[in-house]
Amino acid sequence: MPPVVDRYELGPIGTNCYLVRADRTATEAVVVDPGGDVAQLRLDLARMSARPVAILITHGHWDHLGGVADLAEATRAPVHMAEMERPLLEDINNFVPNGVRLRPYTPDVLLDGDETLELAGLTFETVRVPGHSPAHLAYYADGALFSGDVLFAGSVGRTDLPGADWETLVDSIRTLADRFRADTIVYSGHGPETTLGTEMERNPFLAELRA
Secondary structure: OOOEEEEEEEOOOOEEEEEEEOOOOOOEEEEEOOOOOOHHHHHHHHHHOOEEEEEEOOOOOHHHOOOHHHHHHHHOOOEEEEHHHHHHHHOHHHOOOOOOOOOOOOOOEEEOOOOEEEEOOEEEEEEEOOOOOOOOEEEEEOOEEEEEOOEEOOEEOOOOOOOOOHHHHHHHHHHHHHHOOOOOEEEEOOOOOEEHHHHHHHOHHHHHHHO
């Protein structure tokens, strides 16, 4: 059965943050990409009588990291992220736009990809999917794929950023399509949910994968 997923748009550009539970009665949760003010998310957790047991980071771009320090310090949930991208969180203010100041944090669990994480009654598979960022990770649990900024409904991640590469991004999306079922629900870093099958059939940026 797919997990229960609640979506929050956080931070100045409305980055998606996800609250993930095994079911609606679960007392433990996982938070993916808390990118901004987490006050409402914390209120909702209290209302659900649930506590976060892990914070999963897909990649180190600032708009996905803005609420990490506040949430981690308030809940003591360990922060998981790719080892290669840890400096982007630890030295976050060296990588933000002018006028933006965010709180740095040192991640607790460093990942490379291909790990299996048992969290909140769910089994998460980590998948290394570079292209938008050098060590970008996706997280898969029971038919739900948290893709960060690799794949969106009708679009894909930008490759005009430092460390990004178009061919690498396409290869990463091919890996996801080969590994997971077409009806896998994709929860992206921005915009609405979609499915892998829908994007492989209709996404205009993936025509070369359909050739």
